[in-house]
Amino acid sequence: MTFGVRLLRDGPVADAHNLLLLASGTLRTTDVVRSREAAVHASLAAWSGGDRDGYLRALDALCAPAGPSDGAPPATDSSDSSDSSDSSDSSDSSDSSDSHDPVAAFWRAYRDGMHGVLHGDFERANALLRPVLNLLGAQQEASRLLSAGTIALMLGDLAAARTVLGRALAAARSDATPTLLPRILEHLAYAELREGRYHQARVHAKAGLEAAGDHGQRNVTAGLSAVLALAASIAGDPAAVAAHAQSALHTAHAHGLSQTRTLAEWARARADLGHGNAEHTAARLAPLVHGGPRQGHFGLWMMAVPCYVGATVLAGHDVDVEHLIDQYAVWASLGADPQAPAVVLRCRALVADDEHSEALFVAALAEHEKVDSPYEHARTHLAYGMWLRRRRRPVEARSQLRSAVMGFDQCGADVWTAHADAELRAAGETSTAAPTAISSPGSEPGPLPLLTPQQQRIAHSVAQGATNREVARQLSISTRTVEYHLRNIFTQLGVRSRVALARRLGP
Template structure:
């Protein structure tokens, strides 16, 4: 019997926050002691299933069944004991909640006290949500019940419990309430949809909230509506929302004007204003303000500031128990590190962000993390890994209207194609994304993908498309939105100058010099690799080898193993063997060009794709491939692929 009492006290303690996995062990043990239960009773409860963690918190599997099996009078007695054990200012909300649950009949006065306590500092967000929901049930007036249910939903949202938040909003829906409460409900619904739902619906709900809410919450609604427009890729709507002069505080209006200016012809003034905004926000303690400043830093081209603000937002979100802000901070950090070329850090933050987004039910954030992981995987993983992350991002993006996530995912797939020499496929993916218009990619991302498109388009023979993209990229690069853009522009101009060797050489040299001033191993290595490839085709193998070796080391240093393999193959085509390695087994019988063709065919490339990758004619590829088949004694491309794969996994002999 005594063990059953301890179990009931534990089950009743969960009622203050039913979704918490553990409860305060000290509270339960104090209540048990007040009931005259000793340590033997606790030991017996542990034998019956109670679990005590190293932090003293208690877990009870099947707690709901224990609670519902008890008689109502016994449940009320358990709550009275817990209320007495929770006495004191620190546990005020828990005390009032258990007193309300111990009462034999509804008491509106207890509900008023509970609602007031839930708004004071101290309780967790989950406990606040439970207290406000109970206070709503104890209220006599429909408007008061609605207001408390909406407030409870907001706390459940902030606790990372979107399903609970929506359930509370649904309960508030039929109740008559003033416009201010309707506005608060629209705001909570909009914020929930912004993180886990169609963002067009989120924007509509948030704009309604901005009209109905008082000034402070209206500002929050306007800013969130702007974020929804950004996710939708609707630049015009974004400028309209952030440019709304009635929206929010003076700080919010200055931010909006700066962002609107930075995205149109007033870009210089806009960038300067954004940098002032970023500097002013450096000491902010609110995660949302830090995240907004981080986004502004990215638009202003200050990637390092964005990463610093992302780190601060992450620390602030964790310190303030702001569950939904944690995956958003990790998203900003992952994207900032990706833009900075620190791909290992980007992967670490995105993988942590995936876990946090799943835990808090934020599929829209999840889509962005998958898109970032797809971009990272396009450097160092097999094509299947890129495709898996891209498909996960696009699945959510298609259903929820996430144009930015969809653009990043397509860019990742194209970059994976490009790394494997499939230039035509990469150009086909990127062409729609980099062109302006309704079928284009996201307005803040498409210019970042232009260098990839130009490389693919030139290799695929689409010089007209490449020139059109470079013309727009030239204007964009001059605005300074990305530290790497001037070096990338020079590289693009070099690729287009195939008929003018002196100009091509000058532009490649300029690109490498600019990379030295801006850093970033990956982009510098890509320029060096393309320069080396151009030199090899120009029959200058000695200079080509120097650049290709430099690119190979840089790719290896930043973990871009797929691109390192491409560069190593290019080196072999110059007659050099990276690291002085000999091809294993029968592959050692092949010439460097034959070996490179064999590797390309083993990866699944067609003769035309191999020709494009090696800058030779399809007829030359066919000639070499027939010689490879004869020399190796294979009869099909499948047999060749097996032979190459087997050689790759054969241990290197020790000397």
């Protein structure tokens, strides 16, 4: 078992899963405590590798009856672990012999609750796992608090996850348990990331990297790098995103870390979207959100759907995404993510006709008020503001865009703050810092005050070498609109070419 645990931290997780599951079966007749410990680690390895069936097998090994004393394999039907129709009934019947054992009852509740999570039955999962979470959360040991935090994440209770993982962090530091510290920091940073608390996520992920590096835990290091890539993807630092994502993917590919790969690819896609490259975002995410061998981690890919929907709309792709939105809506209704109900309404608003879009945006904003999720809330304000501006309702658009600027600024989403601020200027806002002419003291005013805020943005982009199509994609307008504004810019500034425009605006 020891080698399997070592591989879980620093090696191919499929190998770790197989070794740990074998160890669980071998120990079942001689040491049930260590057998269950091996099964728990096997489940962690399967989750990291995106092996759904392997995860279910490991769960079932937690409560498998002891085999014959000669060590022969017990008579169990492994097909039950992947049957979503009635897994709990078969599990309960197999455990009738130890129904009065509180330890066995604890593990049955954990196993059946996790079956509920994977099969989408969150009502049953909550009923079974909430007592387990409360029991573990009342402990003082870092390892048990980490388990409680993991359960809270599974149930979508992000506030509880942050609280209990914060206690786990304190316990690990006070007890000097260095091997556990990186995993706790990874889970805590991920919980903060899910809630949109990007400042805190960065701090804890960096601390986790330092701790993991001291103890040779490359798999944990890769997971922490993916979290940092996601945090950096909204901060506007493409070099940081690329470095963290590449570090995560290098280990993820070598060790079969599906969870880490999904998060790192999602981070790269979000960075592309934040910098106006919706086509690259859609191309990166398409394999993750659609069925097939390249689909993302079974427990995570659904969270990338809103980003994919937004990218396809901005890129103007003629792709039917409503079936994906319907799938996301079902997932959102299960309660696995507190901000998902608002996000699904935003997705529907993006693809609906004008008659229904506005009501959906308003409903999404009302839903956001129920949850503290500044980043997603600001994304909805931005989407609604852009929708209003494109329909020539600048006064209403400015109100939404101001809220977007403040929301993005609150969670350190610098690239999106700049994007929302530029949209605000394009809607006629004069209180923010608009681009000014390049001139020295005492010189004549430069050319930019002659242009509207939207024309200034187009002029700057064209002067920097952007094509009309690239400008249209960045500003979420049509190529024909760019051409129209460009003709007016040329007339206003007295130039006849893009080269002359670049010279007119100066270095």
